[in-house]
Amino acid sequence: DGGITQSPKYLFRKEGQNVTLSCEQNLNHDAMYWYRQDPGQGLRLIYYSQIVNDFQKGDIAEGYSVSREKKESFPLTVTSAQKNPTAFYLCASSIDRVGQVSTEAFFGQGTRLTVV
Amino acid sequence: DAKTTQPNSMESNEEEPVHLPCNHSTISGTDYIHWYRQLPSQGPEYVIHGLTSNVNNRMASLAIAEDRKSSTLILHRATLRDAAVYYCILLAGGTSYGKLTFGQGTILTVHP
Numbered sequence: 021d022g023g024i025t026q027s028p029k030y031l032f033r034k035e036g037q038n039v040t041l042s043c044e045q046n047l048n049h050d051a052m053y054w055y056r057q058d059p060g061q062g063l064r065l066i067y068y069s070q071i072v073n074d075f076q077k078g079d080i081a082e083g084y085s086v087s088r089e090k091k092e093s094f095p096l097t098v099t100s101a102q103k104n105p106t107a108f109y110l111c112a113s114s115i116d117r118v119g120q121v122s123t124e125a126f127f128g129q130g131t132r133l134t135v136v
Numbered sequence: 137d138a139k140t141t142q143p144n145s146m147e148s149n150e151e152e153p154v155h156l157p158c159n160h161s162t163i164s165g166t167d168y169i170h171w172y173r174q175l176p177s178q179g180p181e182y183v184i185h186g187l188t189s190n191v192n193n194r195m196a197s198l199a200i201a202e203d204r205k206s207s208t209l210i211l212h213r214a215t216l217r218d219a220a221v222y223y224c225i226l227l228a229g230g231t232s233y234g235k236l237t238f239g240q241g242t243i244l245t246v247h248p
Contacts, residue, residue: 051232051233051234052234053232053234053235055238061240062223062238062239062240062241063180063236063238064238065235065236065237068232068234068235070232078235108177110179110180112179112180112234113234114232114233114234115233123233124170124182124185124233125180125182125233125234125236126182127179127180127181128179129178129179130177130178130179132177
């Protein structure tokens, strides 16, 4: 089945450690995104990538890093510089081609990160 | 980015219609109106989108005001599985389809 997969579902990290969240899609989508959601809040954009080997900062990129070496994969690293990393992290993908009729984004099931 | 305003919460009874309003008075001519919903502890799910004309799909209907300054998501017969947070989002034409600006959304409670 085509879809977008995030792993792990739950992640615990000690303060001061970096941690990498996985996001893989087999939808052949060009664009991928990372969002963060805090309790009772909407989603906020961390980073996005419209093409392999290129990515842009979103609204809250500080303390995070990404890579896009393959079209299917867009891992997010939460670094020790992120002051409040405990949150629900969501990855999404979409078609992103000039001239396409506006369409939808597909979201993964999320990774809940807790700093202990 | 143009903003949207939604009620914090709404309630409905099962099998009754639900009308979820959204105000977007600063919408521009190229902004599409998208609706997503999010069930607890899950990623958001696309519901419907439109530009000027009313739209129907298997999940819902979208009614867009003539001046496009407001819209209404219509669930024709609410079920318990429709209980979720519903987000109304404006997406400028040509913007990446996943580059979404989420507000607080409307928490929909469906009573049996």
